[in-house]
Amino acid sequence: MKTILIAGGAGFLGSNLCKKLIKDNIVICLDNLITGNMANIIPYLESPNFKFIKHDIINPIDIEIDEIYNLACPASPIHYQKDPIHTLKSSVFGIYNLLELAKKYNAKILQASTSEVYGNPLEHPQKESYFGNVNINGPRSCYDEGKRCAESIMYEYNKQYNTQIRIARIFNTYGKNMQKDDGRVISNFIIQALKNEDITIYGDGLQTRSYCYVDDLIDGLIKLMASNITTPTNLGNPIEYTILKTAKIIISKTNSQSKLIFKNLPIDDPQKRKPDISKAKKELNWEPKISLNEGLDNTISYFKEII
Numbered sequence: 119m120k121t122i123l124i125a126g127g128a129g130f131l132g133s134n135l136c137k138k139l140i141k142d143n144i145v146i147c148l149d150n151l152i153t154g155n156m157a158n159i160i161p162y163l164e165s166p167n168f169k170f171i172k173h174d175i176i177n178p179i180d181i182e183i184d185e186i187y188n189l190a191c192p193a194s195p196i197h198y199q200k201d202p203i204h205t206l207k208s209s210v211f212g213i214y215n216l217l218e219l220a221k222k223y224n225a226k227i228l229q230a231s232t233s234e235v236y237g238n239p240l241e242h243p244q245k246e247s248y249f250g251n252v253n254i255n256g257p258r259s260c261y262d263e264g265k266r267c268a269e270s271i272m273y274e275y276n277k278q279y280n281t282q283i284r285i286a287r288i289f290n291t292y293g294k295n296m297q298k299d300d301g302r303v304i305s306n307f308i309i310q311a312l313k314n315e316d317i318t319i320y321g322d323g324l325q326t327r328s329y330c331y332v333d334d335l336i337d338g339l340i341k342l343m344a345s346n347i348t349t350p351t352n353l354g355n356p357i358e359y360t361i362l363k364t365a366k367i368i369i370s371k372t373n374s375q376s377k378l379i380f381k382n383l384p385i386d387d388p389q390k391r392k393p394d395i396s397k398a399k400k401e402l403n404w405e406p407k408i409s410l411n412e413g414l415d416n417t418i419s420y421f422k423e424i425i
């Protein structure tokens with residue numbers, strides 16, 4: 119059995135990863151619970167294969183491990199913008215501390231990077247070779263630039279110390295264990311629709327997003343960790359929807375009485391988002407299998423239970 123550390127393990131993606139990895143491994147979940155929730159990991163707390171440690175990765179830690187998945191960073195703009203300096207420290211000090219740990223124990227380390235490294239992209243769809251169009255000083259830069267810097271630190275540890283790195287550039291993912299107050303598009307729309315509240319569209323709603331269901335994403339992360347790919351790899355679902363279409367699908371699926379209301383587009387909100395996943399397809403034999411239809415049904419059932 120491997121000992122696998124999951125930083126950010128009580129969060130949305132982290133807890134889904136814990137669920138999958140605990141079957142065949144010892145899982146150590148580190149989390150400062152800033153956006154994570156103990157409820158996400160309660161099912162595993164009794165397991166002899168699971169250990170939770172409340173810890174902030176901006177501080178060093180020493181645990182003997184074989185693999186590290188670093189997911190520790192708030193992912194939703196409303197959360198990462200609450201304390202931008204802490205967000206930057208989480209990405210930059212956090213990955214430095216975890217890379218030191220990986221170096222000490224000769225462990226593999228996977229960084230949850232993001233499509234936000236492409237910023238408001240001028241290339242569409244986004245390939246890994248695209249350098250991005252990120253505003254250095256905007257409200258999103260604490261997240262975007264923190265993640266870009268984390269990739270650079272990963273790259274340098276690989277070059278200088280031959281640390282076995284994996285970089286997943288994750289595109290919008292949704293599903294079970296998202297928080298009610300998460301503030302991302304799918305969870306916002308579902309909550310508003312289930313409560314028959316107005317559905318808030320920012321801008322004209324013609325901006326696009328592509329949504330990956332969490333189970334597909336988790337399979338992609340595990341395949342990437344098992345591979346030998348040390349360069350960044352896009353993981354996401356390439357099927358693109360406008361925000362408007364997304365809202366209409368959710369209203370119809372929830373039989374909601376909600377009306378659409380339009381508000382100003384936030385600064386630097388990306389206009390288009392669609393991963394080019396040819397690298398993941400070819401090198402990992404991975405592509406998403408779960409349709410938006412099925413993924414939304416699962417996610418709506420989950421939110422019905424928790425609200």
Ligand SMILES: NC(=O)c1ccc[n+]([C@@H]2O[C@H](COP(=O)([O-])OP(=O)(O)OC[C@H]3O[C@@H](n4cnc5c(N)ncnc54)[C@H](O)[C@@H]3O)[C@@H](O)[C@H]2O)c1
Binds near residue numbers: 130148150193207291
């Ligand atoms: N979900 C997505 O669509 C998406 C897209 C791109 C990238 N990502 C990346 O994947 C990772 C997980 O995202 P998520 O959607 O599960 O978000 P999340 O906010 O649900 O999870 C992040 C977890 O990390 C913890 N955390 C934050 N800062 C920490 C710190 N300094 N020390 C210890 N724990 C800390 C939080 O408490 C939370 O449990 C993030 O790094 C995010 O940037 C997610």
